[in-house]
Amino acid sequence: MGLKCKACGAQLANEASTCPACGAEVPKKMKLLPLAAFMLIVILVIQAYMDKPEPETAEPVPPSQAAEQ
Secondary structure, eight states, X not given: OOEEOTTTOXXXXXXXXXXXXXXXXXXXXXXXXXXXXXXXXXXXXXXXHHHSOOOOOOOOOOHHHHHHO
């Protein structure tokens, strides 16, 4: 019973989805764990992308050496 309705100020039960006095919808609290997990995945993907070494470009073989091979 620690919550108050933002519309009318009535006391709300912790598990209430609507206010019993005015019928206003109680906003759901976003859980921290899914947000933290998503942020961790994003950070790991960015880190993996940044740590990837640059692909080495193959140097073209001069025409005189290509004919000898």
